[in-house]
Amino acid sequence: MPSAAERTRTLVQSTCSSVLLVPGLEVVHPVQLMPDSRAVGPEGDLFLGFPADSPLVRAATHAQGDELTAVLEITDVAPVSVPHRIRGRARIGGWLTSVPGLAGPGRMMLRLEFGEASVDDLWGAESVEPEDFRDAVADPLVTHEAELLQHLHAAHAEQMATLSTLLGERSADGRTEGLPCAVPVALDRFGLRVRFVEGGTACFDARFEFPDPVRDIGELRRAMHTLFEAAAC
Structure with missing residues (x-):
C-alpha cells in the first residue's frame, strides 16, 4: 500500500479542492481561501499561488518576521457518482510567508513551511513526519486518475461488474438479485479500489492489486487487461 506520506503528497499534487486557513483571519468569500496552484519544494515546503490582493497575501506580508501559522486542508472527492463520495482529507500545518518574484503579474506565491500533517482516507488515519x-x-x-476512473465507469461497466466474481464468498452470499453495481472509486500504481453497491444504498469496497506496480498508462492498460481476464475465467 502507499505510505501515508505518499498519499498526502499525492493529494497535494492532485486537483482536489483545498483551503488555506489562518487562525483569526476572516474572509468575505470562502473562495478567497482556495489557492489556484499548489507545488512542493525540494525541502518539502508547500508553495501556494494566490491573487496579489488576497487577504491571505496581505496577512502573510504583514507578518514577515513573525510566525504566522496556517493549515492547508485538502478534501478528496471521488470523480464518479458513488455513495460516500468523500475519499479522504489531509491537513498540513506550518508557518506562512510570502515569496515575492515567484509568481506572475497580479499574483503572489505563499510558502507554507511544513510543520506537521495527517491524512484520513480509504486506507485509514495516519500522521506524516x-x-x-x-x-x-x-x-x-495522479494527473490521470479522475479521467481514468470516469472512463472505466462509463465505457467498461460490464467488465467492472465481472470483478464481483473475484470476491470469493462475498460474491455468493445468498443474494438472488443481480450482481451488485461495481463503481471504480480509486486508482493508484498498486491497484484498483472498487465500491460494490447493493440495493442502491448498501455498499462495500474491494481492492484488486496489480501483479506489479505500474509506472505509466501503458503498464496500467496491461494490468487492467490482466485483471479483466482473470474475472472472465
Whole structure:
C-alpha cells in the first residue's frame, strides 16, 4: 500500500479542492481561501499561488518576521457518482510567508513551511513526519486518475461488474438479485479500489492489486487487461 506520506503528497499534487486557513483571519468569500496552484519544494515546503490582493497575501506580508501559522486542508472527492463520495482529507500545518518574484503579474506565491500533517482516507488515519513527506513521491497516475476512473465507469461497466466474481464468498452470499453495481472509486500504481453497491444504498469496497506496480498508462492498460481476464475465467 502507499505510505501515508505518499498519499498526502499525492493529494497535494492532485486537483482536489483545498483551503488555506489562518487562525483569526476572516474572509468575505470562502473562495478567497482556495489557492489556484499548489507545488512542493525540494525541502518539502508547500508553495501556494494566490491573487496579489488576497487577504491571505496581505496577512502573510504583514507578518514577515513573525510566525504566522496556517493549515492547508485538502478534501478528496471521488470523480464518479458513488455513495460516500468523500475519499479522504489531509491537513498540513506550518508557518506562512510570502515569496515575492515567484509568481506572475497580479499574483503572489505563499510558502507554507511544513510543520506537521495527517491524512484520513480509504486506507485509514495516519500522521506524516516532515522528512517522510519531503522524500515521498506522488503516485504516477495522479494527473490521470479522475479521467481514468470516469472512463472505466462509463465505457467498461460490464467488465467492472465481472470483478464481483473475484470476491470469493462475498460474491455468493445468498443474494438472488443481480450482481451488485461495481463503481471504480480509486486508482493508484498498486491497484484498483472498487465500491460494490447493493440495493442502491448498501455498499462495500474491494481492492484488486496489480501483479506489479505500474509506472505509466501503458503498464496500467496491461494490468487492467490482466485483471479483466482473470474475472472472465
